[in-house]
Amino acid sequence: MKLKIGYQALINGAMAQIETVPLDQAQELLSNSDTVFVDIRDVRELEREGMIPNALHAPRGMLEFWVDPDSPYYKPIFGEGKRLVLYCASAWRSALATETLQKMGIPNVCHLEGGFSSWKKAGLPTVEKISKPHAS
Template sequence: MPAKMKKGYRALIDEAMAEVKTLSVAEAHKLHEAENIVFVDIRDVRELKAQGAIPGAIHAPRGMLEFWVDPESPYHKPIFSQDKTFVLYCAAGWRSALATKTLQDMGLERVAHIDGGFGAWSEAGFPVEKKEK
């Protein structure tokens, strides 16, 4: 018999969505070329290779994100210390909602995510760049 969850994934996502800034795909597209905005793709590398990515987005795999953001971490990436707004996305907006909430909890103030994620972006016909296989 499987263990009973105290709080399932849906509850975690709902809680995150209530606390984070969520951009519609149209709002995200308007911000795409802005100098003070960094799009962050948190999907697995296999998803990027299979589906492509939003042009100019940096890739920060979900499993490494907290380590790359924290300046105290040996894995810190300097991009996350810049005075920018970070717009996270995943495939559908679930992982990015959780990741955005985590980054807010860590103290990153200017962070948002895209509702519907990369799927919504590509369905809207917005630009996608292919990644090397």
């Protein structure tokens, strides 16, 4: 099967339209109260690999619903006007997600260069994902 456009072309197109924050700049943003790191990875990735301290977990499959005030799933943190730094494992999903949020009209959104794998490889701070106990 021949696709009209492949994943790499989608990522390249998104990268040309969005802001990518280098690791050193992202590390400085970590202590900025006007910045929210948004982890869009699957919960199993967070439990296995950890996450950036104080990051908000917003699963990729729910992101558009969480940022839209007209959605029944809206999360007010996305309407506070803070800078959003999206990240995933390798900066592929976050590039596509950042482009989508820009198209939706979300201001001040960018993504992390190289994703969480680059963050972790650089020895930058991480924390364990704390699992919430299941209701019995």
